[in-house]
Amino acid sequence: MAGQTSDFPAMHFPALLAAGGLIDQATFLSGVKGFLTIYYLGLAITNAVAAFLLWHHWHRPKAALVWTIVATVFGGILAPMAGSGDPYWTPRMPEAIVSFLNSWLSGQVGAIVYTIGSVVFLSVLYLGRDFFVRPMVAWTGLNLALLAMGLSMVNQNFWQVVSKGDNIPIVGLMFLLGFFTWLATYRAVINDKRIAEGLPPLEKLDDEKVLVWPDLVYTELVCMLALTAFLLVWGILIQAPLEQPASSVKTPNPSKAPWYFLGLQEMLVYFDPWMAGVVAPSLIIVGLMAIPYLDFNKKGMGYYTINERKFAYLNFQFGFLVLWVTLIVMGTVLRGPNWNFFGPFEPWDSHKVEALKNVDLSEYFWIGLLNRGLPKAPTGSGFFVELGYILLRESPGFILMGIYLFVVPPALAIGTTLFRNMYLKMGFLRYMLMTNLLLMMAILPIKMALRWSFNLKYIIHIDEWFLNF
Amino acid sequence: MGRPGILHPGNGVTSILSFPRSSAHSLRPLPMPSLGELVRNSQIWKSVFRHPAPLDRRNRIVVMLTNFFLHLHPVSVKKQGIALSYTWCMGGVTFFLFLVETVTGVLLMFYYRPTLEWAYADILALRDVASLGILRELHRWGAHAMVITVWLHMYRVFLTGSYKPPREFNWVVGVVLLLLTLLLSFTGYLLPWDQLAIWAITVGSNMARATPILGYEGPFQGVLNVDGIDMITQGSDARFGLLGARFVGEETLNRFYVLHCVAIPLAAALLIAIHFWRVRKDGGISAPL
Structure with missing residues (x-):
């Protein structure tokens, strides 16, 4: 059995992965029908429990009725349909949505739509947070997401990606992050309303102290037991991935870093390795460490709030949810062979070609704007002449970056009250450090936008020193 | 009573x-x-x-x-501080997963030999021959879970502003622990010595080649030279230091094994101790002041 690919799908469909392609849909469905039935039954039970709690605990019979109906649909209709294993009856994503997503989330356009879509989606959630955190709205959203998940898993291309052993944690991460972001925002919205009314936040209502034994140690015990059980079940159900023995001659396509580094690997599309693989991670670590020394806002400690610390909140969420998590999801689910962008239901075709001619800023400036060649030192000139010509050639990029990092912060401090107050409170050094860290974070989406709109390759391109930015 | x-x-x-x-x-x-x-x-x-x-x-x-x-633990805590919907328990869960990884990791070390000859065969045997055939599963899924719970823990700490004074330093310790968690996972990724392992590490470690000044293909790699002879070559740059060789090979396997099983866990254990100590010294678990 040596060398057999042995993650989850392979337990049911060795043929699917061995061939690397797709198998007969009926054969595929007969393999997943058991899992899908359990999946829909699980959704039915979850909604039934929610309905019971609504009726019995929170005394909301109408809401309880709605979720009872939902539970009945999941358990009584979708579960048996999925259990039939019949391509006709198994619930699947409507063809219109599949082709829509496959055409809009594919190729160069796909990367743009996905990234901007994620930002818009999160912004809508943020701006409408008073509405979206309502338990019934959030519960509806969760049900829709889980339903979309169930409908999508019937698609073999989608299934191959999400059921890969090491990708399952990412599916889990998305739902966990969704849940915890909801929970935090839910509490923040309540607290912000209370603070606006002059009331203390929820967390300050009750100053009571309790003994750690039994109030905390029992929670810990239950957590440990539950987690152990969870890991055991996970370990029994899903085998750890093991591919062919290592071979330094057979390069897999795509070659992906471990999933938590996929955001950095995605950066490689827009930056050279020294930036994506060395400088950016270092800046992330340094920037995270610097947070407590830069955030001088004394409010919002020990309770959830958004309004009392909007600047810190939005910057952190932009860095974490947008730049870190969505890029990981993109790298995992949507990046296929040759690091091309593939729709969630699109087959991973390694022959898909996306030729792009990217242009440097210096070329735009000297050739495009001034209509002359790039400045080039005469052959045989000395080191300093060479240096001078290189600096001259890349001067547009240097000037632009200089303005970006050293003129924008003072301009912000002069032009806006928000930043002026920060400058006054933080002093010159701390203010420049904070703005520079934030500007370096923002350079990634800026470079993305420049690539998409102008095919910009490098702002500074000095191959002579491997210094391309 | x-x-x-x-x-x-x-x-x-x-x-x-x-x-x-x-x-x-x-x-x-x-x-x-x-x-x-x-x-x-x-x-x-x-x-x-x-x-x-x-x-x-x-x-x-x-x-x-x-x-x-x-x-x-302290003797008593604020009731609000340990409310599940406030604290999420993710720090504790991460620590528990660290313990799970330690125990399953020691058990895995009984079976696994980090050599080109045996590494892959031992992993196969762990699946097909060894009793408790889910040992590697527990270890791998626990590792993935730990990365996620560290993130969720930091997420909660940020969203409740719990890094603010007097807890600044403990946040810094926590960031180092995040880094160590990722490095633990990264070094462990290579050990099964299958295609997934070797190429993920190749992709990841290729970055070190581009380290400014210290990388063979990094910016200013020519700065360090003596009489025109580069000190930074393929055989002496940052990537070489990480891999112990010019490419991911037996030296790398051994190096990552030692880092994964001894060096990083020891560093993490020390920092976890400091982290917990400082939680107590900096005013206890997060709660409103």
Whole structure:
């Protein structure tokens, strides 16, 4: 059995992965029908429990009725349909949505739509947070997401990606992050309303102290037991991935870093390795460490709030949810062979070609704007002449970056009250450090936008020193 | 509140393992002690647990002060601070996963040899031959879960502003622990020595080649030179230091094995201890001031 690919799908469909392609849909469905039935039954039970709690605990019979109906649909209709294993009856994503997503989330356009879509989606959630955190709205959203998940898993291309052993944690991460972001925002919205009314936040209502034994140690015990059980079940159900023995001659396509580094690997599309693989991670670590020394806002400690610390909140969420998590999801689910962008239901075709001619800023400036060649030192000139010509050639990029990092912060401090107050409170050094860290974070989406709109390759391109930015 | 035998040991209860104290003065027949009471009143039990069961307030305090494992905790905490919807328990869960990884990791080390000849075969044997055939699964899924729970823990700490003074330094320690968690996972990724492992590490470690000044293909790689001879070559740059070779090979496997099983866990254990210590010293677990 040596060398057999042995993650989850392979337990049911060795043929699917061995061939690397797709198998007969009926054969595929007969393999997943058991899992899908359990999946829909699980959704039915979850909604039934929610309905019971609504009726019995929170005394909301109408809401309880709605979720009872939902539970009945999941358990009584979708579960048996999925259990039939019949391509006709198994619930699947409507063809219109599949082709829509496959055409809009594919190729160069796909990367743009996905990234901007994620930002818009999160912004809508943020701006409408008073509405979206309502338990019934959030519960509806969760049900829709889980339903979309169930409908999508019937698609073999989608299934191959999400059921890969090491990708399952990412599916889990998305739902966990969704849940915890909801929970935090839910509490923040309540607290912000209370603070606006002059009331203390929820967390300050009750100053009571309790003994750690039994109030905390029992929670810990239950957590440990539950987690152990969870890991055991996970370990029994899903085998750890093991591919062919290592071979330094057979390069897999795509070659992906471990999933938590996929955001950095995605950066490689827009930056050279020294930036994506060395400088950016270092800046992330340094920037995270610097947070407590830069955030001088004394409010919002020990309770959830958004309004009392909007600047810190939005910057952190932009860095974490947008730049870190969505890029990981993109790298995992949507990046296929040759690091091309593939729709969630699109087959991973390694022959898909996306030729792009990217242009440097210096070329735009000297050739495009001034209509002359790039400045080039005469052959045989000395080191300093060479240096001078290189600096001259890349001067547009240097000037632009200089303005970006050293003129924008003072301009912000002069032009806006928000930043002026920060400058006054933080002093010159701390203010420049904070703005520079934030500007370096923002350079990634800026470079993305420049690539998409102008095919910009490098702002500074000095191959002579491997210094391309 | 509990049986008298537990609250007041020796109060009319005898044990074959302890001296009867009051029976000589009493003419009443003694009630038959239950097995639990016999055990709890024995000299052995009392030598381990220096006080009665934590059923009343006094003993619930004493247990936190005398038990080594429990003394990480304070005696009492703010009720709001331990509310599940506030704290999410993710720091504790991460620590528990670290322990799970340590235990399963030690067990895996019984089977696994980090050599080109045996690494892959041992992983296969772990799946197909070894008893408790889910050892590697527990270790791998636990590792993925740990990365996620570290993130969720930091997420909560940020969203509740718990890094603010006086906890700045502990946040910094936490960031280092995040880095160590990722490095633990990254070094462990190579050990199965399959295609997934070697190429993920190749992709990841290729970045080190581009380290400014210290990388063979990094910016300013030519700065470090003596009489025009580059000090930074393929055989001496940052990537070489990480891999122990010019490409991911046996030296890398050995290097990552040692980092994964000894060096990083030790560093992480030390920092976890500091992290917990500082939680206590910096005002206890997060709660409103």
